[in-house]
Structure formats: structure tokens, C-alpha cells
Amino acid sequence: MEHGSLxxxxxxxxxxxxxxxTLANSVRFVLNQDPRVAFCGYSIPHxxxxxxNIRVQTTGDPAKDxxxxxxxxxMVMCQHIRxxxxxxxxxxxxxxxxxxxxxxxxxx
Amino acid sequence: MPxxxxxxxxxxxxxxxxxxxxxxPDYLELQRTRVVCNDDAPIYVHTFICHSSLMAFxxxxxxxxxxxxxxxxxxxxxxxTQGYQHSGTFAAMGVDNxxxxxxxxxxxxxxxxxxxxxxxxxxxxxxxASIANAFRRILIAEVPTMAIEKVFMVDNTSVIADEVLSHxxxxxxxxxxxxxxxxxxxxxxxxxxxxxxxxxxxxxPKGSQRITVKSSELEWLxxxxxxxxxxxxxxxxxxKTFTSFSQSQKEILEKPLGVKFKDITIARxxxxxxxxxxAHAVKGVGKVHAKxxxxxxxxxxxxxxxxxxxxxxxxxxxxxxxxRACTLCRECIRPEESEExxxxxxxxxxxxxxxxxxxLRRVRDHFIFTIExxxxxxxxxxxxxxxxxxxxxxxxxxxxxx
Numbered sequence: 001m002e003h004g005s006l007x008x009x010x011x012x013x014x015x016x017x018x019x020x021x022t023l024a025n026s027v028r029f030v031l032n033q034d035p036r037v038a039f040c041g042y043s044i045p046h047x048x049x050x051x052x053n054i055r056v057q058t059t060g061d062p063a064k065d066x067x068x069x070x071x072x073x074x075m076v077m078c079q080h081i082r083x084x085x086x087x088x089x090x091x092x093x094x095x096x097x098x099x100x101x102x103x104x105x106x107x108x
Numbered sequence: 109m110p111x112x113x114x115x116x117x118x119x120x121x122x123x124x125x126x127x128x129x130x131x132x133p134d135y136l137e138l139q140r141t142r143v144v145c146n147d148d149a150p151i152y153v154h155t156f157i158c159h160s161s162l163m164a165f166x167x168x169x170x171x172x173x174x175x176x177x178x179x180x181x182x183x184x185x186x187x188x189t190q191g192y193q194h195s196g197t198f199a200a201m202g203v204d205n206x207x208x209x210x211x212x213x214x215x216x217x218x219x220x221x222x223x224x225x226x227x228x229x230x231x232x233x234x235x236x237a238s239i240a241n242a243f244r245r246i247l248i249a250e251v252p253t254m255a256i257e258k259v260f261m262v263d264n265t266s267v268i269a270d271e272v273l274s275h276x277x278x279x280x281x282x283x284x285x286x287x288x289x290x291x292x293x294x295x296x297x298x299x300x301x302x303x304x305x306x307x308x309x310x311x312x313p314k315g316s317q318r319i320t321v322k323s324s325e326l327e328w329l330x331x332x333x334x335x336x337x338x339x340x341x342x343x344x345x346x347x348k349t350f351t352s353f354s355q356s357q358k359e360i361l362e363k364p365l366g367v368k369f370k371d372i373t374i375a376r377x378x379x380x381x382x383x384x385x386x387a388h389a390v391k392g393v394g395k396v397h398a399k400x401x402x403x404x405x406x407x408x409x410x411x412x413x414x415x416x417x418x419x420x421x422x423x424x425x426x427x428x429x430x431x432r433a434c435t436l437c438r439e440c441i442r443p444e445e446s447e448e449x450x451x452x453x454x455x456x457x458x459x460x461x462x463x464x465x466x467x468l469r470r471v472r473d474h475f476i477f478t479i480e481x482x483x484x485x486x487x488x489x490x491x492x493x494x495x496x497x498x499x500x501x502x503x504x505x506x507x508x509x510x
């Protein structure tokens with residue numbers, strides 16, 4: 001749920017249930033990359049309660065939209081990660097019979 | 109710290125005309141992309157997220173903070189791991205610090221180092237610590253698995269108490285793909301879609317040696333429970349059991365379900381003792397109980413970087429052989445207390461002290477991930493499931509907001 005002021009939609013706090021650092025920290029990172037965001041952070045009011053507060057203050061755009069965009073960006077990033085992993089696994093399996101040994105990444 | 113960036117930006121703008129686009133001075137680039145390891149304990153500073161517009165205000169705050177800090181702590185304050193996250197950190201220098209999705213997709217790489225049926229080690233390059241940590245947390249606590257939850261004891265004359273035996277059974281990893289099953293809640297009837305039924309009936313005959321009951325003796329019942337709930341109303345009717353399977357699980361699943369590791373000791377029986385029970389396994393997540401965690405563990409570390417600052421004397425040239433194998437024990441940079449160095453050593457001697465010749469760093473966006481699976485799913489499948497779960501979380505919040 002969103003706690004904000006009625007006349008100023010550019011700053012508000014979003015209180016999300018059943019979430020913890022897993023999602024909140026990732027969303028906070030993605031929000032920070034958005035140039036429309038002036039301030040963002042998250043806090044967990046009490047560790048025994050499964051709630052997280054995400055604060056977003058923007059340079060004019062409604063905070064809700066900016067948060068939604070950040071979540072969409074995070075989803076796109078996740079999909080990209082999945083795709084990259086699948087290609088990497090396929091490559092690894094394809095190369096394995098030829099090499100029969102570990103790819104030597106220690107050369108770095 | 110973004111504030112440090114702000115301070116030097118002022119100097120930089122005054123001295124050098126703004127012709128070098130996207131070029132940070134070396135020391136800032138170092139702070140932005142590497143975490144420097146010192147020989148003492150890490151001093152954590154909370155990430156300060158600043159207004160990109162209120163520069164003057166922050167300059168004032170930051171100067172007071174730095175002067176205060178220098179008085180309080182003798183060594184440099186370094187904000188580890190988190191780094192400069194705000195997109196406008198170096199805005200006035202003309203350097204774009206943002207990580208847009210396009211840039212991320214272009215620069216992100218995964219390199220697999222080792223991939224077996226049980227574990228995998230791979231490198232994720234170009235990702236931030238918060239997302240890598242999110243995957244680690246989801247792998248440990250939120251990827252579902254099947255584990256034994258309810259045990260219907262018929263006979264237990266062993267020395268292991270009922271509840272202890274049940275606890276041990278719950279921790280046995282099962283070789284069942286949790287994606288083929290549904291969750292079960294309080295009011296649901298256990299059926300073939302949400303429960304797996306196992307049975308065990310062992311006894312140690314009188315006069316023989318003690319026997320060990322191994323997990324391989326757990327028998328899978330694809331037809332469902334065989335224990336009857338109550339005596340049948342009419343003698344010809346089918347007895348009501350604890351589960352109601354409408355069809356055999358053998359038709360739904362391709363391979364037979366069993367335990368993953370056959371040599372786990374469940375109990376030991378002396379002569380004349382017996383164990384008989386039926387166990388129901390359901391789907392759950394590690395958040396509720398660790399038996400439902402699909403990984404033995406999953407962890408990541410940042411890629412270490414060992415840099416030799418000065419020439420190390422001694423005949424041949426010293427080169428770092430395998431920086432990836434560095435465990436960051438910091439022995440190479442630990443200052444040694446020796447008598448000679450404290451008794452008026454010259455400047456030249458001090459600078460060539462061995463612990464000052466090496467710098468230990470970690471690359472901020474290069475993570476070496478290791479996943480050890482307990483066997484229900486392959487490690488790469490586990491990671492894919494973890495990524496899917498993060499996507500689902502985002503979707504859930506988006507739909508809540510709309």
C-alpha cells in the first residue's frame with residue numbers, strides 16, 4: 001500500500017507485505033539507477049514482521065510510476081539473466097565432450 | 109561514498125576543462141569498481157543516497173562529516189561492497205554512473221567454470237551485489253522442494269523416539285521434481301498431485317545382530333496411502349485411507365520417486381525391535397523449515413585481485429599466479445611487528461616493507477557463485493527457478509500497485 005500525500009505524488013512510502021531484503025534491496029538498486037529518482041531507500045520496521053517500507057522521492061514524476069518502472073526493469077534484467085545462463089549452460093555442455101576438462105578461468 | 113565523489117568533482121571542474129567525457133580520474137575509478145581490502149577489520153559506512161540537485165548543501169554536510177571522521181578514525185573510511193550506486197553521482201563531472209537496462213544487458217556475462225549433476229560454479233560479471241544476494245537468498249529459502257511432513261506411526265519399538273525419527277525423516281532429500289506437484293494447505297485432501305507417500309516396515313529378528321535402517325529401505329507407494337482411517341462401514345466397501353489418489357502416480361511421473369541418497373542411516377534396531385510407519389511428503393519452501401531447502405548451500409564471493417605495487421626484490425620478477433584462488437586471508441598485507449623496524453628505521457626501509465608492496469582488492473561486479481544442490485533439481489535448474497521467483501515477486505508487487 002502507498003502512503004503519500006494527496007497533492008504531491010512525487011514522494012511516497014510503499015509498504016509491502018510478505019517481502020524482505022531479497023526484493024527490497026534489488027528494487028532499491030534499480031531505483032537508484034533511474035535518473036528521475038531523487039531519493040530512495042528501504043527499511044524493515046521490525047524483523048519479526050514480514051513487512052518492508054520502500055521510500056521513493058522523485059524529481060516530479062509520480063512515485064508509483066517510477067517504482068513500477070523499476071520493477072519492470074528488474075524483471076527485464078531477470079529475464080536476460082535467465083537467457084544468458086541458458087546459453088552459457090548449452091555452450092558449456094557443447095564444449096565439454098571436446099575438452100573433457102574444466103575451462104581454465106584461472107588465467108585471469 | 110557519493111559524497112567523496114562530490115568533493116573532488118568541484119576541484120576537477122575548476123582545474124581541467126570538461127573535455128574528457130566519461131573519464132573519471134584513476135583513484136575514483138578504482139573506488140567505483142574495486143573494493144580495497146585492508147589488513148584491519150572492514151569499517152562499514154551506510155550508503156548515503158544524495159539528492160543530485162542539492163550539491164552545495166551536501167558539500168557542507170560532507171566536509172563536516174569528513175573532518176569529524178578523520179578525528180575519530182585513524183584510517184580511511186571505505187564503503188565496501190555497495191559502492192557508488194546513485195546514477196547522478198558523477199553528474200557534474202560529465203560521467204554517467206547509471207546502469208540502465210540496455211547497458212546491463214550488453215555487459216552482463218556468465219561463464220561456467222564447473223557443472224556437474226550436484227554442484228556448479230559459475231561467474232556472473234556485470235551484476236550488482238544486491239541482485240546476486242537476492243538470488244542467493246532465494247536459492248536457500250524460497251525455491252520449493254518436496255520433503256516428508258507427516259509421519260503416521262504404526263509401530264515403533266526402537267530406541268529412537270517417534271518425534272526424533274520423524275525429524276530425521278523430514279531431513280532426508282527426496283528425488284522428486286517439485287515443479288510437478290502442487291502445494292497443499294490445511295483443508296486440502298491429500299491426492300496424487302500434492303503428496304508423495306512412503307512406507308517403511310523393518311524389524312530385527314530376535315537373536316540376530318543389530319541392524320541399521322538405511323534410507324534405501326523407504327518404499328514409495330504410487331497408489332497412495334495403505335493405512336485405513338477407520339473401520340469400513342460395510343465389509344465389502346473400500347476402506348478410506350489417509351489419501352485419496354484418483355490415479356496412480358506412476359502414470360503421471362516418468363521416473364520412479366525415491367530418496368536421492370541411499371545410505372542415510374535412519375535408525376538402528378536391536379533384536380526384537382521394529383519400525384512401521386507411513387510418511388507423506390509435501391511441497392514447501394526453506395523459509396518455513398530448512399528441510400525444504402533445495403541447496404546444501406549456495407554462496408558467492410567477489411573476484412579477488414592482487415596487485416603488486418612495487419618491485420619485489422629477490423632475483424626473478426614476481427608475478428601473481430592465480431588471483432582467483434586467493435582466499436583473502438590478508439596474510440600478505442598484515443604488518444609484522446619486528447624489533448628492527450621500530451628502532452629508527454629509515455624511510456626507504458619502511459616503504460619496502462613486504463606488507464606494503466601488495467594491494468588486495470575485490471572486483472565489485474564480478475561474482476563467483478557456487479551452488480551445491482541436495483539432488484531434487486540440477487543446480488542450473490535451481491538457479492533458473494530462483495530467477496523466476498524473483499520475477500514473480502516483482503510481478504506480484506506490480507499488480508498490488510496497480
